[in-house]
Structure formats: structure tokens, C-alpha cells
Amino acid sequence: MKKVGVVVFVLLFLLLVGCNSNAGTETTGENETNDKLLIYSTLYPLAYFAEEIGGAYVKVETILPPGSDPHNYEPTSKTMIDIAEADMFLFNGANLEAYANKIKSALAEENVMILEASDGVSLIEHIHHHEDEQAHEDEHGHEEDEQAHEDEHAHEEDETDSEHDHDHGDADPHLWLDPIRAVELARNVKDALIELNPDQAETFESNFHSLEEQLIALDESFHQQLENANNNEILVTHAAYGYWEQSYDIKQIALSGLSPSQEPSQKELERILDHVNESNIQYLLFEQNIEPKVAEVIQSETNVKSLQLHNLSILTEEDIENEETYFTLMERNLDVLNKALEY
Structure with missing residues (x-):
């Protein structure tokens, strides 16, 4: 589709990020249907929003392999060639994807729209x-x-x-977990699609408003159910749930920071153990793509049981087989929260 400059682009990208051995998803750079916009997204929620809004007029690929961690993923040169031939590169921003700025620089001479979905969306600060x-x-x-x-x-x-x-203090990038902020992410995607294909503006607007209504209804469900919870503390594997703290008065006790690689010190781990025992917290909420070693310590030193909380950043193979969506996963999360807050 867009062959001019691809070789130069790849060379520039390799100079910026160096060679890496991470295995990425198998992607195809060919837009099989010429009237469809080809979009490459870093995160599942953004890809889902693009598909829901774009409908038959988009083809969306998620570049991260199923079950991977977006905090430390690096794209392969093959994936970079595919992105250079696409119509849009869609990423979250807010310092989540460490490689995104390098991709933006490498794409500077390519005819690819670069959309930072969090642009203009209110972020909260995470305190360590x-x-x-x-x-x-x-x-x-x-x-x-x-x-x-x-x-x-x-x-x-x-x-x-x-x-x-x-x-x-760092900005919390996990804003797709807040349905109201997810509306703003989706709005940015919608505006970008209209810019790329103004002939379908009415369709994109209509699809966006349908998605917006679902997200607002989801937010109302979270409010209604969590307001009646017996407690408000959840023990989680990393600090991805700051927006739930702000919106639903939930307090996260996190084993690691905004990135799972930010593990606690020994003193902090002792404080967490003491708090879990004193507060009689019953569950440790694992995530679908993160298994910190410190979680084993927590389970061995306390009586907590495990539940899975889905951060939605990426689907697993099982999620794909079960045809899970943003909404089915968020509704499952709500069920998990209701159980975890019963203690």
C-alpha cells in the first residue's frame, strides 16, 4: 500500500530502538479491502473502540501478542514495516508504551496518522x-x-x-478502566476516523454514540453495586486501578507500582503483610497477564485466596477463544470486586 520510504523508516527505527528479540504478533501489512482504513493499535480497549466506531470501514490489528505486558513490550521490525504501511497508529500514551515516542519519530516521514488516545483526557497522579x-x-x-x-x-x-x-508521583495511564474516561478515548478515536474518512462521518458519529451510551451505563452499574460494598480495599498485583479509587471510592493495596516491574521494598512488603492481616483482606486479585513473584510471598504469609481481575490492556488466548469484549470483561471485573469486597 505505502512502499515509498519504508526501507528508510525501518533503518531509522532500528537506529532508535536497536535490535530486539521480542516475538510480536503475526501481522499483515496489506489492506485486504482497499476501502477499509488499516489501523494498528497497542492496546485491546483502543482496538475495540476503533472497531466498534469504524465498523465495516476499518480493519484493526493489535500489535501486542496475547497475554503480553504493554509496559515492557518492544515491536519487531516486521511489525514496524506493517505500521508504516497503515493508515493509523493508535496508542494510549501517558507514558504507558515506552517505545511509542520512538515509533512516532520513525514515522515522521510516513503518511500514517499517529493518534495518542489519551491526549486531552484528564489524568490522575499515582502516589508512591x-x-x-x-x-x-x-x-x-x-x-x-x-x-x-x-x-x-x-x-x-x-x-x-x-x-x-x-x-x-506519576500520571496513571490505565484510564480505559474508567468508563467515563473511556468515552473520551473513544471520542478521540472517532474524531480521527472522521478525519481519515469524512464521507462516513455520520456512521462514525452514530456508532460512537451507541458506544458512549454503553459506557455510561457500565459506569452507573459500577456506582450502584460498589456503593453497597461492605468494604473498600482490594489487594492487587500492580497499581492499575487509581481511576476506580477516584470514581468508586475503592482503595487499592498494590504489590507493585504503575509498572509491574516496580516491586516493593522489604519494608513496604512488611507493611502490606501487616495491613492485609489486620484488615482481614480475603483475596489477592491477580491479573491476566502479570504474575509478580512477590505475590507468592503474600499468599504464603497470609490466608488470602486468589481471584482474577482483568486489566483489559491485552487479551489472552482464552479471552479470544471465548470471544470476550471490553464490556464482558468489565462486567466480570465488577463481579470479582463484589466478591473481593465482602470481607
Whole structure:
């Protein structure tokens, strides 16, 4: 479809990201039906929204292999060639896909629309509570910093404060788990599709509004059911559920940070264990594509049982076989939350 510049594009991408051995999904760069827009997406929810809005006028591929982790995935050069020949590259943004900016740079000379779906959507900040605890324990050092400030070392303290802020707060990229923010993601997708194919604007608008109604109804279900929960704390494998905290008054006790690779310190792990036992939390909520080693410690040191919570970032092979969708998975999550909050 778009052969000009592909070789140059691939060479540029390899220079930017280096060779990698990750096995990606088998993708085809050919748009089998010429009147369809070919879209490559990083995450399942974005691909689902594009398919629901675009209908018969789009062909959507998800570049991540089933069950993979979008936080640390790297595309193969084969996948990069396919993206260069597509009509749109669709990614979440908010620093979730570490490779996205490199792809954007490599695609600069290609005729591919690049859509960061989270653009313009309100993000929340995730706070790393274990660092706050360490700061509390190190009161003496904190007092010395204050004295240093009084002794005209303001510049040094400003630098320290800047590092402190960076370490403690990051934008939570998992906004598709909030149905209301998912509406905004879908709206951005709809607007991009209209730009690419204005002749079908009416169809895209109609499909978007149908999707919007379903998302609003889903949000209402979450509110109605979770407002009556006996408790509000969930023990999860990584901190992907900040938007549920904000929207539904759920508190996540996370074994790792925004990325599953951010494992807790020994002191933080001890604090989590104490809290789980004191609060009588009954379940550890595993995710479909993440199995942190620290979870084994939690289960061996407490009496928690396991349930699966789906973060929806990517489908598993089983999900695909069962023809799961964004809505069936979110409804299953609601059932899991109802059970996990019964203690």
C-alpha cells in the first residue's frame, strides 16, 4: 500500500530502538479491502473502540501478542514495516508504551496518522506511598534539609524537592478502566476516523454514540453495586486501578507500582503483610497477564485466596477463544470486586 520510504523508516527505527528479540504478533501489512482504513493499535480497549466506531470501514490489528505486558513490550521490525504501511497508529500514551515516542519519530516521514488516545483526557497522579513512609521515618534527615534551606542552600533543596516529586508521583495511564474516561478515548478515536474518512462521518458519529451510551451505563452499574460494598480495599498485583479509587471510592493495596516491574521494598512488603492481616483482606486479585513473584510471598504469609481481575490492556488466548469484549470483561471485573469486597 505505502512502499515509498519504508526501507528508510525501518533503518531509522532500528537506529532508535536497536535490535530486539521480542516475538510480536503475526501481522499483515496489506489492506485486504482497499476501502477499509488499516489501523494498528497497542492496546485491546483502543482496538475495540476503533472497531466498534469504524465498523465495516476499518480493519484493526493489535500489535501486542496475547497475554503480553504493554509496559515492557518492544515491536519487531516486521511489525514496524506493517505500521508504516497503515493508515493509523493508535496508542494510549501517558507514558504507558515506552517505545511509542520512538515509533512516532520513525514515522515522521510516513503518511500514517499517529493518534495518542489519551491526549486531552484528564489524568490522575499515582502516589508512591512507600516513599512517603520512608520520608516519615527519616525525620532527622528532613529536619537537616530544612536547616540547610535556612542556611542558604535553597538551590540544592530545590533540586532534591524536584527529584522527590518525580519519584513520588506519576500520571496513571490505565484510564480505559474508567468508563467515563473511556468515552473520551473513544471520542478521540472517532474524531480521527472522521478525519481519515469524512464521507462516513455520520456512521462514525452514530456508532460512537451507541458506544458512549454503553459506557455510561457500565459506569452507573459500577456506582450502584460498589456503593453497597461492605468494604473498600482490594489487594492487587500492580497499581492499575487509581481511576476506580477516584470514581468508586475503592482503595487499592498494590504489590507493585504503575509498572509491574516496580516491586516493593522489604519494608513496604512488611507493611502490606501487616495491613492485609489486620484488615482481614480475603483475596489477592491477580491479573491476566502479570504474575509478580512477590505475590507468592503474600499468599504464603497470609490466608488470602486468589481471584482474577482483568486489566483489559491485552487479551489472552482464552479471552479470544471465548470471544470476550471490553464490556464482558468489565462486567466480570465488577463481579470479582463484589466478591473481593465482602470481607
